Amino acid sequence: MLEVQGLRKVYSSGGREVEALRDLTFTVENGDLVCLVGPSGCGKTTLLRCIAGLLQQTGGTVTLDGHQVSGPPPGLAMVFQEYGRSLFPWMSVRDNVSLPLKQKRVPRQRRDELVDKALAAVGLAGTESAYPWQLSGGMQQRVAIARAVAYEPSTLLMDEPFAAVDAQTRADLEDLVRSLWQRLNVTVLFITHDIDEAVYLGRRVIMLSSSPTVVQDEITVDLPAERDQLHTRADPRFTELRTHVYEQIQKAKRLSR
Amino acid sequence: MSSRSRGTALLGLAGLGGLLLVIELLPRLGLVDDAYLPPTSEIAAALADELGTAAFWQAVGDTLTGWAIGLLIAVAAGVVVGIVVGAVPVLRAATASTIEFLRPIPSVALIPLAVLLYGTDLGSVLLLVVYASFWQVLVQVLYGVADVDPIADETARSFRFSGWARVRHVLWPTALPYVFTGIRLAASVALVLAVTAELVIGAPGLGKLIAVAQTSGAVPDMYALIAVTGLLGVAINLAARVFERRSLSWHQSVRGEVPA
Structure with a gap:
């Protein structure tokens, strides 16, 4: 299980301080597939690097399978x-x-x-x-x-892995991630800025606010486990969920202004 | 070979032929005194004579020995120091100004020191060669180390590579093209300094033969020997380039553009 408790990250350089992450708390159960989605520039990558032990957080804790993360933990793999x-x-x-x-x-x-x-x-x-x-x-x-x-790995971190590929390749790769996750019994934390992708892939979707980042909202995606690009995306429930996520992200952006 | 590069090669040969022709004609037409510049044909004849003597080949061997050992020491030291200094930011910051101060000191300025320490032995040649070529390698390696992609390094860290494995599998392959550039530059500089040391200090080698030819008035022989040092330089540069291309077939500068 992955537990993120009160995670805070402040970058300081040349006397200037930028608070990237304010206070993040969430958990990912073993074997779950959770998508983190948030507006661009909300510190998603910072968060993932803290979880991967590549970046030292300013406050709070990251715990993976009962061990506090202070460097890259064993049993974790990352896709950039x-x-x-x-x-x-x-x-x-x-x-x-x-x-x-x-x-x-x-x-x-x-x-x-x-x-x-x-x-x-x-x-x-x-x-x-x-x-x-x-x-x-x-x-x-x-x-x-x-x-x-x-x-x-027992945990797979994916940092916007499909942001740089074309739309058709992207759909194929999304299905690949779903099928690997189902077959390998691995915990997946998938970061994306694409709301449709988050809802299509995830069993849960965590929405982040704009920077300085907190958890804005969290939903369970109650779509059937067998998903495919054509039918799942046409499912009225899919549309409802993506509308909800979209509204939350818009709200997060408005609040930050 | 494309018709264009064949054309370039032909032009290059024509230029060289033209130079040889000019050197042949200048003294023959009385434009320069042939006591200072003998015609190409006389230089060529002197070269043919030299090629037949054991002393010549001994000198070539001596020069190449000084060159090779000096280059080897400089490359080994440059690579090790470059990686250690480059990989440790504190060391890099602490040594930057010292390197910038020591690097521009001309190796030739160390000749008195070399004579004091080693007289006319190989040691003198090595001191000058190593000093001059070391900086060429060091500076390139420092650039190479600074070029490590942060994402590649984070990838290695996320898979829990040890410090040594990160040097071996990320830093070294990244720095390798720079190392080769450094070696190529150092190889040319090393030859210049090897010949200089022999010429000025009188350590055995081609440089010493040139000095001897000059003082004994064997002007065509002097030019022939100078031409040999030039040919050695060309050969060294060509060999370095071939070696580089073979070892870096995966590298962008060698593999050419691949459509994404």
Whole structure:
């Protein structure tokens, strides 16, 4: 379980202080898929970096499976928005996926198994020897997802992973995340600025306010577990939920003015 | 080869041929005294003679030995110091002004010191070569370390890479193109300083042969030896470029643009 308690982050540089996160409290149950959505510039990425242990918070605590996060915790994998910079261009696809496992000291045979399985799961079997920059943007992000999946994390953090891919690729990747989540029994925290994406993907949606950020609202998405781009998005309940989320985000923006 | 690059190569050869022709004609037409500038054909004949002597090859070997050992030391030191200083912000800040002060000191200014310490031994050559080439490598490595992508580094940290693994798998590959540039620059500088040291201090090598040819009035031989140092420089630069391209096939500057 992931618990965020009173999280606060203040950036200070040159005597100026900017309060990015004011007071964030929420929990993500094991095996849940939670989407965080908020207006642009609301500190989503700051929040995710604090949870990933990449950034030291100013106040409050992040607890993952009972342990306080003070550096990158074990059992956590992260997928970045900037796939082109997150993958290492000097390594083949296979080496990119395999390297974190090597660092985790997974024995070679098991490593190869995990890499093959992960690449097959994201539909990239056969590209092992290619370099990331030889692939399209959507395929590169699949490699990054495969790398995270092969790591066998209990928690998967995704930082606006599909913001930089085209709309059709994006729909495919959304379905990929849903199916991986259902198959792998992993906890997913997915950050996005796209309201439709949040409602389509999430089992819960947490709405954030503008910066300095607090939790604005929270809903449970009571859509059926089996979702598909065509029918789910046409479901009247989907429309209701997205309207609600949209209104909350608009309210958050108004309040901040 | 495209027709355009073949054209460029032909033009380059034509230019070189033109230079050789001018050097042939200037003394023959009496425009310059051939005691100072003998015609190309005489220089070529002197070169052919030199190529047949053991002393010449011994000198080439001596020069290349000083060059290679000095370059090796400079590259090793430059890479290690560059990574350590570049990766530790406090060290970087603390050493920046010192580096900016030491770097512009011409290596040649250290000749008296070199003679004092090593006389006319290889040590003198090495001191000058290492001092001059070290900065070339160091500065490039510092640029390379500063070029590490924060997202790549955060990726490595999020997967709990150790400090060493981050150097090995993120910092080093990022810095590598810069390291090669540093090596290429240092290789040329190292040759200049090796020949200078031999010429001025009298350490054994091509530089010393040039000085001996000059004092004994063997002007065509002097030009022939000068041409040999130039050819060595070209060969070193070409070899460095080939080595660089082979090792960096994944790199943007080598692989060319790939449609996204």
